[in-house]
Amino acid sequence: MRAARGGPTLLFEQRLWARGCRVVAGADEVGRGPLAGPVVAAAVIFDPGLDAAALPGLRDSKQLSPRAREGLVRPITALARHHALAVVEVADIDRWNIAQASFEAMRRAVHALRPAPEHVLLDGLHNPRLASPPQTALVGGDGLSVSIAAASVLAKVYRDGLMRELDAEYPGYGFAEHKGYPTPEHRAALRRLGPCPLHRRSFRLE
DSSP, X not given: OOOOTTOOBSHHXXXXXXXXXXXXXXXXXXXXXXXXXXXXXXXXXXXXXXXXXXXXXXXXXXXSOHHHHHHHHHHHHHHXXXXXXXXXXXXXXXXXXXXXXXXHHHHHHHHTOSSOOSEEEEESSSOOOOSSSOEEEETTGGGTBHHHHHHHHHHHHHHHHHHHHHHHHSTTSOHHHHTTOOOHHHHHHHHHHOOOTTBOTTSOOO
């Protein structure tokens, strides 16, 4: 299913609410593709009756400018019944693998929610196999579901801010600009400086 032209909707949430699931969460993660830095997940619960128009401009976080994403954080957190963030660090990414680290980040974010959700909507083809609650994985979910899109924005803004802070701790790599993604500038810095503790040694860094 493709995202609606107008952006994500509450269709999936409304179907669950109508079936009696009153606590529905959306979850997403960011940071699978970078060569450096942690993976971050967020989970968000909105109450039944939310009007999607209350979050104008909400999209998949990758389709938004940094300023637009940052501008959505306050309304998302104000409207959410609860939200949570979780971080899985580089050592665990290297110890497991990026897929398992991403699943673990989503598990942690979902399990930190209060009240515990009765159903979780997740972005992606595969889900992290939460012990509970039931879950639905949606391909392109951050373009389909308001809850998942909101989670993607919170995770992206948090991770970007973290990488800006880490840029001061590990100068010279340009983390504040590329956030650890494999840009030509990042690869050039790696050739010049070699990897730092933020780099994922299980990834091909050359």
